[in-house]
Amino acid sequence: MRLEAPAYAFRPVAAADLPLLARWLAEPHVAEWWHGDGLAEIRAAIADPSTEPFLVEFGGEPIGYIQHYAPHLEDGHPYRDQPDGTLGIDQFIGPPDLVGRGHGSCFVTAFVEELFRRGAPRVVTDPDPSNPRAIRAYEKAGFVRLGFRDTIFGRVLLMARDARKDDRAKPLYRGLSHRNGSIERSWPDATAPETGRSSYKQA
Ligand SMILES: CC(C)(COP(=O)(O)OP(=O)(O)OC[C@H]1O[C@@H](n2cnc3c(N)ncnc32)[C@H](O)[C@@H]1OP(=O)(O)O)[C@@H](O)C(=O)NCCC(=O)NCCS
Numbered sequence: 001m002r003l004e005a006p007a008y009a010f011r012p013v014a015a016a017d018l019p020l021l022a023r024w025l026a027e028p029h030v031a032e033w034w035h036g037d038g039l040a041e042i043r044a045a046i047a048d049p050s051t052e053p054f055l056v057e058f059g060g061e062p063i064g065y066i067q068h069y070a071p072h073l074e075d076g077h078p079y080r081d082q083p084d085g086t087l088g089i090d091q092f093i094g095p096p097d098l099v100g101r102g103h104g105s106c107f108v109t110a111f112v113e114e115l116f117r118r119g120a121p122r123v124v125t126d127p128d129p130s131n132p133r134a135i136r137a138y139e140k141a142g143f144v145r146l147g148f149r150d151t152i153f154g155r156v157l158l159m160a161r162d163a164r165k166d167d168r169a170k171p172l173y174r175g176l177s178h179r180n181g182s183i184e185r186s187w188p189d190a191t192a193p194e195t196g197r198s199s200y201k202q203a
Pocket of ligand 1: 030033099102131137
């Protein structure tokens with residue numbers, strides 16, 4: 001009998017997570033590409049209605065950070081020209097030994113599909129143009145390049161993935177798992193009981 005369990009979960013960040021996030025932000029592979037006020041910004045996001053911060057868990061263990069934000073709720077945000085309801089995302093993997101193993105493209109895919117299911121028509125992300133690993137990971141997660149933008153953090157490559165018509169009706173995402181070093185996607189079939197679970201914060 002084949003047993004499946006959701007591999008990635010997204011848990012709202014709590015104050016108790018801040019020391020772990022501080023350690024991750026100090027890792028060179030994160031510090032190189034994570035621009036802005038670091039921990040202060042994440043702490044502020046916990047209370048900010050336009051930004052939702054999450055810990056990414058894999059197999060129950062925290063492995064990274066992801067947040068979504070609503071450009072249309074922020075005065076003067078450079079992405080307010082995007083379609084109404086667009087959400088932006090930012091993310092990183094904390095433990096250095098987990099980078100470059102397929103996690104990023106997979107949990108970004110899972111998170112974005114959850115945002116589509118909840119009604120977002122488009123999700124954007126904006127890596128540094130000189131961060132080819134991030135750009136490649138986002139392309140693997142279905143993002144396309146929209147073009148360069150100048151922001152308060154410098155020049156970025158704005159990338160987008162659009163929801164398809166049937167994305168809102170999709171069954172709950174069931175998970176991804178690492179097997180023999182490769183990543184396997186699993187989806188519920190039409191007859192399976194709905195045991196798919198997401199710890200994504202309710203809107
Ligand atoms: C960005 C990040 C989330 C991506 O997650 P990840 O698990 O490392 O990415 P994946 O393993 O899914 O995909 C990386 C891809 O980039 C490729 N890659 C790695 N280094 C590369 C380089 N220098 N040039 C081109 N491609 C590169 C990998 O080969 C892989 O592509 P492939 O599967 O086609 O071979 C993660 O690397 C990270 O947290 N980095 C540090 C912080 C950061 O950059 N955050 C992003 C801010 S926008």
